[in-house]
């Protein structure tokens with residue numbers, strides 16, 4: 001059965017909220033669930049998360065940043081995702097490789113995107129995709145206002161602004177259109193409970209199939 005699920009979307013779209021609500025709902029239905037996130041999701045990857053999300057925007061070159069995200073993903077896969085799938089659990093991850101395709105793949109700050117390098121590194125070091133990806137789609141202004149309402153040290157990416165988030169949204173929608181068997185696009189501009197109900201229905205249809 002195909003039990004590896006990911007949430008994707010721009011900052012503040014509601015991924016973390018929805019991942020948590022889905023995990024609770026599936027547990028309530030008797031599924032064993034591992035809820036995890038990227039960057040992070042294993043001890044080593046959480047250390048890399050701090051390196052990559054805190055500090056100045058120019059702290060790492062785009063290439064170094066991509067290597068750090070990929071290293072974190074490899075550790076997450078080895079230490080958390082594969083063992084949980086082997087135990088028969090449903091794995092829900094808040095972000096996975098599609099986030100690298102967008103955030104590192106897209107052109108920004110006057111530089112070309114690293115799309116081809118992202119794909120090559122993914123093929124070399126990761127090599128798996130989720131069985132189902134729930135793309136939580138919202139207007140970037142709404143996402144940014146939600147994300148900025150949260151305080152914290154992890155502001156490096158959110159500080160990159162609205163124009164970048166707009167291109168990310170378009171990029172995520174294009175990725176979903178290119179992989180319709182894996183992606184479901186969910187309208188995130190509704191009350192959390194309404195979004196959660198659709199997420200659960202889509203997931204149960206997938207798990208049952």
Ligand code: ADP
Pocket residue numbers: 009010011012013014015016017018146147149150188189190191192193195
């Ligand atoms: P993400 O993980 O995509 O960045 P979060 O789930 O952390 O998004 O949500 C960002 C902020 O918006 C949080 O403060 C959260 O409580 C709030 N939020 C999440 N979903 C909704 C929603 N459907 N409507 C209004 N606020 C929301």
Ligand code: TYD
Pocket residue numbers: 010011012013015016038039053069094095096097099100101103104147157158
């Ligand atoms: P996250 O904690 O999910 O932020 P948010 O809750 O605001 O959506 O992710 C932190 C940031 O890391 C986010 O701006 C996206 C970025 N990121 C990448 O640039 N590449 C990646 O491969 C991943 C997984 C995340």
